[in-house]
Amino acid sequence: MNVIDEINSEGFTIIENVYSADEIDKLISNIENVGIQNQHKNTYRKSDDLFAVRQFFNEFPQALEIVFNSSLKQIIKTNFGDNYFVTKSIYFDKPEKSNWFVSYHQDLTISVNQKLELDGFENWTVKQNQFAVQPPENILKNCFTIRIHLDNTSKENGALKVINKSHSKGIVRLDNFTSKTGNESICEVEKGGIMIMKPLLFHASNKTTNNERRRVIHIEFCNQQLPNGLNWNEKVEFNLN
Known part of the structure; x- marks a missing residue:
């Protein structure tokens, strides 16, 4: 089964060796050197269990060239086409002794530039001056997420676990969800x-x-334009050539 067929069927895929050790070291060095200086910003979240940077490419624009190396460009172009753009980027650091965990959920919100009353857009929230909203399902179905692993990730240090094929059921209310309804995979990368x-x-x-x-x-990536003056809050174009 090729990459896009596996994503469409199972909801996910894992691809190893997309980045060299040197590329990973450069990303880590840049994040640590710049990040320490900017921890007072609203886009930074720091606790004993998690360090996170929202709007990652806005905070670390120099990372774009490393992230979009020839391997990743080829993966995106071959499997999704050339009309996608970045809609959200976040850096997560789960420390060595983290007790932070996340229960089963779907990623149902997108980040936008303002709040507008639009049909099909609901569950508005504002966090750290950023607007988030749940868009119509057809927009979410045209999105995909790439998670770049800067460390070996196993079930012992919080690798994602997923319910295979659960994406095919559309938006599901959490009170109607049980992990026993499908096969669970541990996504070690x-x-x-x-x-x-x-x-x-x-x-x-x-x-x-x-x-x-x-x-x-x-x-996070999407190829959909938003209606009536609503815009993606963190839209980043990139060249696949």
Whole structure:
């Protein structure tokens, strides 16, 4: 089964060796050197269990060239086409002794530039001066996420676990969801590898138990324009050539 067929069927796929050790080291060095200076910003979240940077490419524009290397460009172009753009980027660092876990959920919100009353757009929230909303399902179905792994990720340090094929059921109310309704996979990914997933795939992560950190760059993509003056808050174009 090829990449796009596996994504459409299972809701996710894992591809190893997308980045060299040198590329990963450059990303980590840049994040650590610049990030320490900017932890006072609203886009940064720091706790004992999690360090996160929202709007990652806005904070680290120099990372764009490394992230969109020839391997990733080829993967995107071959499997999705050349009309996609970045809609959200987040850096996650789950520390060695993190007790942070996330229960099963779907990624149902997008980040936008303002709040507008539009049909099909609901569940508005504002966090750190950023507007988020649940768009119509057809927009979510035209999105995908790439997670770049900066560390070896296993079930012991919070690798994502997913319910295979759950994306095919559309938007599901959490009170109607049970993990027993499908096969569960633990998405272990080696340093330099990526996971591609659909936002409607049910996914979760456990606490860290092996004293090893898990650093991930989470990037969301879409090819849909938003209606009536509503715009993506963090739209980043990139060249696949």
